[in-house]
Amino acid sequence: MDKGQKEVTIYDIAEKLNISAATVSRGLTNHPRVSKSTRKSILKAADEMGYRSNSIASNLRSKKSNVIGVIVPRLNSSFMSDLIAGVEKAVNNNNYSLFISQSLETMQKEVTNARAMLNNRVDGLLVSLAYDTTDIEHFEPFLKRNIPVIFVDRVFEHASCPQIFIDNTKAAYEITSHLIAEGCKNIVHLTASLLRNVYTDRLSGYKKALAENGLQFNESSVIIGDLSSQAGIDAATQILKMEKLPDAVFAANDICAVSCMIELQKHGIRIPEDIAFAGFNNDPTACVVQPNLTTVNYKGYEMGEVAAKLLINHLVDKSDLQQTHSLILRSELIIRESSLRSKKS
Amino acid sequence: MDKGQKEVTIYDIAEKLNISAATVSRGLTNHPRVSKSTRKSILKAADEMGYRSNSIASNLRSKKSNVIGVIVPRLNSSFMSDLIAGVEKAVNNNNYSLFISQSLETMQKEVTNARAMLNNRVDGLLVSLAYDTTDIEHFEPFLKRNIPVIFVDRVFEHASCPQIFIDNTKAAYEITSHLIAEGCKNIVHLTASLLRNVYTDRLSGYKKALAENGLQFNESSVIIGDLSSQAGIDAATQILKMEKLPDAVFAANDICAVSCMIELQKHGIRIPEDIAFAGFNNDPTACVVQPNLTTVNYKGYEMGEVAAKLLINHLVDKSDLQQTHSLILRSELIIRESSLRSKKS
DNA sequence: TACTTTTAGGCAATCGATTACATTTTGAAT
């Protein structure tokens, strides 16, 4: 495929105006050492000639791309797409562009994607880790080059990488305590890969609440899957087979909670009377499902925005990123009917 | 921010091996004019020295970026994030990368984004138009340069731009016919900007079904909003104020249908007995809401994949894009309880 | 042995913008 007409470059503009390319370059970038009149004629000519700055050439010379890379587990999850939308907004408002890829929850793709990002010389990286990522060797090349890497939501402890997340332990503790307060004593927990902070932390919050209330933690009450819709259905099947039905289910995300809930309802289980339910994330489905789902509100949009702003501030101001090591965002428990047993009076 | 150590370039490798940079370049790209043994030593040295190819330099020279640009109205909608996930998969499998931005439904941002994409010299562009885009002048610079622009879902008729979409008229015709077959005679249609094919086509399908069944089309039965969740609530309010309640609502997306439905239910309206409901898209919420929502299944993932593959094929094979002008994907009517009145026996 | 062909690799220009440094122009002050 041949590009149509030849591209207009600053040299073409220079030639037309009988000035040097250097001046044209300065004129186009608002450099102070160009007179108002020359600048005006440069802009006019550029416009007339259909000049489009070649960012690639510019990037090569200036050794910065004004591009931010994003690696997330999946693009099509409610939470992640919110997060990315937030990132996009912040990034776009600051004249950066966005390189995006998904790991599909595998470390292998995460590594490949990181490589591509590095080759494309992104100025910074926002990462939310895949389920099975065991180490972050693949981000070392960035750190060696002083390219900032910020972890979002699914984080990893590393001295040089700031992290942005919520207090998962606390949120899970609160939600579990709430279920207990509603009279539940046998709470099943649906979660995913315990390699990830979000799931280990939620699990420990859950355990902590049990312990504080004198309830025995039961290994078999924790069902590990991938938190997909299908995982919810599978969990329901598993629950129905238990010799003693649980009186509550706390799922580490709403998708899984909702599908599990619906599946159980199909088998005649009443929510919350027989089994109370709680999820995590406050997905759109949470207030559509009947009964509405108790959950932790924790929208990705702001998280994405905050992360992107932090990154951009660092890139622009050269402010020391190390200073902000962890940024813990607010989350809130939202109690809905799916867990209200006592007040059912 | 200073980059840590200096980057390793092909010149460094060349120097170390006492060969020319040209040979190193050829060795790294599997050029046939390099002997096996030299190639091997080049790869070894590159690996040892931590060489990372600079795509920017490569892009500048080769005048191609291996980057595909995507402009969508919003990143955080179920449909669009599915679409992007599909695009990402196809793109990533073919060694391309993805530049993404959202127009937030305004033409102004669409124009800005297109500019950035052009400056970054994307090899091709996938676009789904904003609500208020009136013309596509902003894509002309791409076409002039023979950079392919493909419209997806929200398309625009243009001789040089292939389009990928579904037969919206037919789908809307079918869904409306279905409602009529269920005994509905006064069907409200919720939709959005009629500048967009998806909404005008659905409207005409709706009209066509009415006409074929001898029903009068009523201007006031069409409520135009932005199809957001809030728009659904607003529509419900408007419906409740109507002197004669409609017996069905056909919304141009599920989000809006669901929130409208729930709002009406809050006011004692029974679905489908009082008002039957149908949506569009088969969003996850469609089978969570009670009663489950009748809709048109039309997932974005495949559409994104198909679009990206078409674009990449063209870029790789230089196959003539003009030949594929329109690609109409399959969609299917999914009937659920929200519209089943007759069989309610 | 002499000559042709093939193979491997080098030279140097190129992509387009940026920028340190040098030079010229302007205009104010003497």
Add this chain to the structure above:
DNA sequence: ATTCAAAATGTAATCGATTGCCTAAAAGTA
């Protein structure tokens, strides 16, 4: 008119990889 700092512009190197063209060495042929 002369001087000189300030303002405006020019020169040329640079970023790092690619590639057309050329040469040297190796292999094949007569």
